[in-house]
Amino acid sequence: EVQLVESGGGLVKPGRSLRLSCSASGFTFGNYGMSWFRQAPGKGLEWVGFISSKPYGGTADYAPSVKGRFTISRDDSKSIAYLQMNSLKADDTAVYYCGKDWGSGSGSYYVDYWGQGAQVTVSS
Amino acid sequence: DIQMTQFPSSVSASVGDRVTITCRASQDIGTWLAWYQHKPGKAPKFLIFEAHTLQSGVPSRFRGGGSGTEFTLTINSLQPEDFASYYCQQVQRLPLTFGGGTKVEIK
Numbered sequence: 582e583v584q585l586v587e588s589g590g591g592l593v594k595p596g597r598s599l600r601l602s603c604s605a606s607g608f609t610f611g612n613y614g615m616s617w618f619r620q621a622p623g624k625g626l627e628w629v630g631f632i633s634s635k636p637y638g639g640t641a642d643y644a645p646s647v648k649g650r651f652t653i654s655r656d657d658s659k660s661i662a663y664l665q666m667n668s669l670k671a672d673d674t675a676v677y678y679c680g681k682d683w684g685s686g687s688g689s690y691y692v693d694y695w696g697q698g699a700q701v702t703v704s705s
Numbered sequence: 706d707i708q709m710t711q712f713p714s715s716v717s718a719s720v721g722d723r724v725t726i727t728c729r730a731s732q733d734i735g736t737w738l739a740w741y742q743h744k745p746g747k748a749p750k751f752l753i754f755e756a757h758t759l760q761s762g763v764p765s766r767f768r769g770g771g772s773g774t775e776f777t778l779t780i781n782s783l784q785p786e787d788f789a790s791y792y793c794q795q796v797q798r799l800p801l802t803f804g805g806g807t808k809v810e811i812k
């Protein structure tokens with residue numbers, strides 16, 4: 582059974598950093614791209630970024646709203662994807678979700694499994 | 706960026722009703738579209754990809770249609786577990802973008 586569990590959320594002051602982890606099980610992690618999304622209070626879903634599998638470069642792409650501040654990485658030996666968030670703003674307050682790409686290989690950008698989410702609150 | 710406009714933003718319906726949600730893209734995205742179901746406090750659920758292909762395990766009362774710039778998600782014979790929010794998402798071009806969501810509520 583595929584499982585994704587986010588951790589590392591919490592309350593952080595504006596300008597500070599936080600790193601989220603997405604621990605995966607139930608599939609060959611290294612074969613799949615991984616995505617991050619968020620949902621701000623009262624808002625809809627927003628794509629944050631995507632990292633491809635290592636055989637396809639292991640490169641990441643980001644939403645314009647987080648580019649230059651957030652970094653996605655992966656540790657295939659531990660089956661964990663990370664979201665490093667720097668220079669956090671109040672607007673980054675949201676529930677953050679990780680997701681497994683539906684297709685192995687270069688990535689389809691469809692997400693067939695999602696985690697339950699981690700709350701990140703940015704406030705002084 | 707490709708803008709996704711979804712409507713209605715909410716709909717009240719009864720068990721057994723048919724509900725149709727529309728999603729409009731600001732440019733031609735072919736059939737590069739997904740639909741997700743999301744309930745509060747839960748992980749979103751993958752329903753449909755490539756605009757009309759049902760993900761494995763999704764009940765056949767869910768139907769996706771459309772291509773180009775106009776898409777629909779139809780739920781036939783609404784069931785109690787279908788009351789949730791629904792989102793369309795284009796995957797034709799980065800940045801990936803979602804519609805604003807449609808909340809299906811119990812009448």
